[in-house]
Amino acid sequence: MNGKPSERIVRQLVRYARWILPAESGDWGAAMEAEVGEMKDPGEKLKWAAGSLWVACRERLAALVCGRRRVVAGGDLLALEMEEGMRRLARAVIVAAAGAPLLFLLAPSFRQGLAVQARLWTASFNEPLVRAGELRAMASEAEKHGDAEALAFAALLHRDVNERAAWAEQAVGRQRDLTWLYAVLLSRAEHPAGAEVWLGALRRWAPDNGFVDVLEAKRIAQVEGSPGDRDYRQRVAKNVEWQAAMQAAFAAPVYDCYVGRQLELIRKVMRRERGSDPLLVVNASG
């Protein structure tokens, strides 16, 4: 056998099969392994090896559950069989062992935990933890009832840049002390159209916060291109406006990127709207 990945898998499978087989069946593992060497087709080898592993598991399970075997007197057919009673018992044990974990599904908290795990798993494929449809529904309700905090909440969790910008503007329009929302959204991605208006609002709302100057510097840097471009850093560093914005940021008496306010809002809305939904807890803490 050479070192091809499929060959390695085959070798590993038959090795596992020999390892799993009970001691009294040890020869059979070697017998199945020897046949693999006679095959040419890698797919056939793989199927054979997988079959060998299956045989080994069956033999091991039979040895564990029903160690006692006997030869039927009279030599009538395949003389060796498990006694019927033992076979039934073995089946019952296997069914019970396989079925018992399913009982956990009856518990709502278990199902909820399972859903969180599944969502976290899909989130690793860049799926949002809270679906866009749920957030849209929430924002729509908030618009109807003039609920600025719920709108801000939806804007914080939503991924669509334009929609969340619109929700953020509505939220701030209704409740001025949510202006920090602009800073959080501006810090996340490339500045959307109208970023200057948001920066102006932030400057009026929190004139001493150096974070606003950093966001201004970010906007200026964006004009120079993207970070992947050649000489991007040098171009940005030479930009006089960028230098002035950064200087102002360093000179500012306060630096607040509003993480505290953000978490406070999420916690508040979660308690009010969907306090028991762990998906939001996970999302908020992430």
Place this chain on the structure above:
Amino acid sequence: MHARVRFSPQTVTLLQALLDSPHDWHYGYDLSQQTGLKSGTLYPILIRLERAGLLAARWQTPSRPGAPPRHLYRLTAAGVRTTRERLRASKKRMSLAPASAAGRA
């Protein structure tokens, strides 16, 4: 307790293949190709037959250096006898089946 005797279609297929040349030794892979049984089905049957004394197994000296020894199988005298009896009985059952069906009708 009474032991249940199992004579599955796959077992019959394998026994028939072995009975075609009862004095020859067969490789597991050849039996698999001959009967169409996958290794996961074939070997549990071989194991059962061997434990029941119906099948003889032996190791063959490797034909080329570095190759592992291969396992060979053939029916024992008891295996040949039991298989023939079984096949005869199943043929008899099959020939009787239409008559009894007609009788019921």
